[in-house]
Amino acid sequence: MKKIGFIGLGIMGRPMALNLYHAGEDILVNDVDDGVLESIKQQGLPVGTVSEIGRECDLVFMILPNGDIVKEVIFGEGGLTFSPKKPRIICDMSSVTPDQSRDCHKRLEKMGVAFVDAPVSGGEPKAVDGTLSFMAGGDEQNCQTLKPYFEIMGSSSVRIGGPGSGSIAKLANQIIVNLSIAAVSEAFVFVKKAGADPEKVYQAIRGGLAGSEVLDAKLPMILKRDFTPGGKIAVNHKDIKNVLETAKDQKIPLPFTAQLFQVMQALDVSGNMEDDHSGIIQYFERLAGVEVSCEGE
Known part of the structure; x- marks a missing residue:
């Protein structure tokens, strides 16, 4: 079983991470809010730092407030790519610009890390009941690797095309x-x-x-x-x-x-x-x- 990282436990992220956990996935989570982390620990989810998630997890999902925060979490000091051992695929489910997604793809490609932009639609109710819609941009094979996890968190997922197309x-x-x-x-x-x-x-x-x-x-x-x-x-x-x-x-x-x-x-x-x-x-x-x-x- 692949170890899954999940970063961003806000209105949308928290129920999405819980759905992965309740489906039996081996998951490690993080959020900037200590109160949220304490609450999520009480629900049984293991918590790690961003750098720990980068080292230990094969696949990492993120849903964050904006593109600048996405880049900081991926590339900043103590970020997902800070250690020599890096994730195989990083999937950004945040709502950002296509250019920001494409920039992440290019920078990660040089490190040997795949990137998929896969924002979601449906709001909190569909995040809770696992019926979100995913719109993915990235390599076909990487999107297929992520599809089983999309199916846990959502009811539909469509690969739109190359990097940035999910954000479009x-x-x-x-x-x-x-x-x-x-x-x-x-x-x-x-x-x-x-x-x-x-x-x-x-x-x-x-x-x-x-x-x-x-x-x-x-x-x-x-x-x-x-x-x-x-x-x-x-x-x-x-x-x-x-x-x-x-x-x-x-x-x-x-x-x-x-x-x-x-x-x-x-x-x-x-x-x-x-x-x-x-x-x-x-x-x-x-x-x-x-x-x-x-x-x-």
């Missing part, structure tokens, strides 16, 4: 998800302000063409005023910034995404960045002077 797919996913939440938000602020019951409108339209997984996942949270994060606005704000930076480099016009970034900037000013991204609706509510919730609340 993730950014496209983030455009669609966040613009969909914005569209749902604008629509239901319209419903509320115009005088209809948002819950009944939801039930009326969810089975038609306007129905979507985003609508079903996010509108019930909005109606309950529950913005407990499964995917923070802060994280999605970072992703949309990565989209726009990549689009600028490639000379790709993205007018709606650019406007969404400004909506998120306003939510930053109003102190909503730690909310779930269903909380995007608060921007539109403030413009219209209404609050979308279940009737009677």
Whole structure:
């Protein structure tokens, strides 16, 4: 059995690591938060330093806040590649730019270490129940090696292509998800302000063409005023910034995404960045002077 490393035990990473552990994998985990590590130890998972994971683990999975942290964990002092003995494959499941993924691939290739960028979609609920979607970029053989682990943590995995292509797919996913939440938000602020019951409108339209997984996942949270994060606005704000930076480099016009970034900037000013991204609706509510919730609340 291969020893598996897992670095990053946040909202997404913790349940993903637990699913690997409960599937019987020989796993060693790490996070920067000592409180998280103490809690995870109590659930039975063995904890090691990043350098220990680099020395002892054949395959290493990471899901971290941004590309700079990813590079520090891989290449920094005490990082995964700091010791002479290094992992065979490093799989980064973070949401970063394609250029950052390609840079990691090139630098690791010189060390004889394979790299796969395999970000995920599905949020905390699907991380918990093991039904995430993986979009992988890297060598075909390395993606096949990782596939059994993707199948433990998720319900689907697709190799998109070479290095960086998984990150491209993730950014496209983030455009669609966040613009969909914005569209749902604008629509239901319209419903509320115009005088209809948002819950009944939801039930009326969810089975038609306007129905979507985003609508079903996010509108019930909005109606309950529950913005407990499964995917923070802060994280999605970072992703949309990565989209726009990549689009600028490639000379790709993205007018709606650019406007969404400004909506998120306003939510930053109003102190909503730690909310779930269903909380995007608060921007539109403030413009219209209404609050979308279940009737009677």
